[in-house]
Amino acid sequence: MSKKKNVFLLGVTSFFTDVSSEMIFAVLPIFLRTVLGAPFAVIGLIEGLAEGASSFLKYFSGWLSDFIKKRKALAFWGYVFSSLSKLFLIGANSWIFVLILRVLDRAGKGIRTSPRDALITESVEVRERGKYFGLHRAMDSAGAFFGVLLVVLISYLTFKQFFFEETQIAQIIRNIFLIAFLPALLALIPFFFIKDVRKQDNSGISHSSKLFSFKGFPSQFYKGVFVLGILALGNVSYAFFLLKSQAIGVALFLLPLLYLIYNLFYACFSYPSGKLSDKFGRVKVLSFGFLILSLVFFTLGFNESKTIIWLLFALYGLSLAIVDSVSKAFLADIASQARKGESFGFYYMVVGFMSIAGNLIFGFLWDKINHVFPFAVSGVLVAFSALLLLFFFKNYETLQRADY
Secondary structure (H helix, E strand, C coil), X not given: CCCCHHHHHHHHHHHHHHHHHHHHHCCHHHHHHHHCXXXXXXXXXXXXXXXXXXXXXXXXXXXXXXXXXXXXXXXHHHHHHHHHHHHHHHHCCCHHHHXXXXXXXXXXXXXXXXXXXXXXXXXXXXHHHHHHHHHHHHHHHHHHHHHHHHHHHHHHHHHCCCCCCHHHHHHHXXXXXXXXXXXXXXXXXXXXXXXXXXXXCCCCCCCCCCCCCCXXXXXXXXXXXXXXXXXHHHCCCCHHHHHHHHHCCCCHHHHHHHHHHHHHHHHHHHHHHHHHHHHHCHHHHHHHHHHXXXXXXXXHHHCCCCCHHHHHHHHHXXXXXXXXXHHHHHHHHHCCCCCHHHHHHHHHHHHHHHHHHHHHXXXXXXXXXCCCHHHHHHHHHHHHHHHHHHHXXXXXXXXXXXXX
C-alpha cells in the first residue's frame, strides 16, 4: 500500500470523527447557556479546559510514539476513547457533568493527535507536506460541515419547522447527541487498513529523550512554538463567536447555519492553502492567515449587524483553514527530524495551556466589561503573533527551498 494512502485513510477517520464532534459542538454552547444556564465565564472555563486538559497527553503520546516507534496504535485508542465519551452527553443535566465529559473527550484527542500528525509527516515527502496536511484538514472540515448540516436537518425533521420554542431546545440537542455517536464508531474502521511508517533517519540524533526534558530541539522550533503559542492565547473558541451572534439578535435556529458557513469555507480552503504554502512558502501564507483572523476578531467585536455576521463567519473559516493547515506543515518543517512525535506533542502542550488561559480571560472580560473588549484583545494578540512570525522567520523561505 502506498504510504500516501495513510493520509487519505486518516482523513476518512477525521471526517467521521468531525461529523460526530461538530454535531455536538454546533449546539453545545446553546445547550450550556440556554438549557443549563452556565455563565459566560464558565463556558470559557469549559472550552479552555476541554482543549487544554489534553495537552499533557498530546506531549506524552508524542514522546511515547517516538519511544516505541509506533504511531497507529496510540492514534487508534485515542479515537476509541473519544467515541465512547460522547455517548454520556445524552444524559447531562449540569455544566459540571458537561465539563467532565468534554475533558474526557479531549483526552482522547490528546492521545491520538501527535502520533497521527507524525504518521502523516512520515508518510509523505517534504515538498508535499503542505498539500497533504491541507488534504487531511479538508477532509476533517468536510466532516464538520456535514455534521452541522445534519444538526440543521435533524432540528427540522424533529419539529417540522425551524422556529421551535425554547422549551423544545433541550430535547432537540439530546437527540443530536444520540445520533452523533454513530459516525464516531464509523471513524474507527479505516484503522484496519492504516500502516505504521517510520522513515530511516541518518542524522545521528538519538530518538530517545527524557520525558519532559524539553531540550535538544532546533532553535527555530522553539521560536515557532512561541509564535503559535501567542496565536493560541488570542484565538479563542468558536463558542464565543456563536454567543456573540446570539447577543446581537441572531435567532437560535440560525446559529447552526452560521457554523455551517464557517465549516464550508474551512473545508474548501484547507487543501488549497496547504498547497500554496508548498509553492510560495509557509511564512508568507501563514502570516496572511494570521492577519485575516485578526481582522475577523476586531470586526466581530464591534459589529452589531446581523447581515455582516455571515461574512465574518465565512472569513473566520477561510482564516482558520490557512492557519490550521499551514501551521502543521510549518511545524513539521522546523521540528526535530528524529523526534517528530515529541515535537508535535510539545507544540500541542504549549498551545493547549495558552488556550486555557485565553478562553478563561476572554470569558472573564466578557462578564466583567462587555462583549466588544475581549474580541479587540484577541485581535491584538493574533496580529502580534503575525509580526513575531515575520520577525523570527524573515529568512525562512530561503531555508525551506534548500531543504526541498
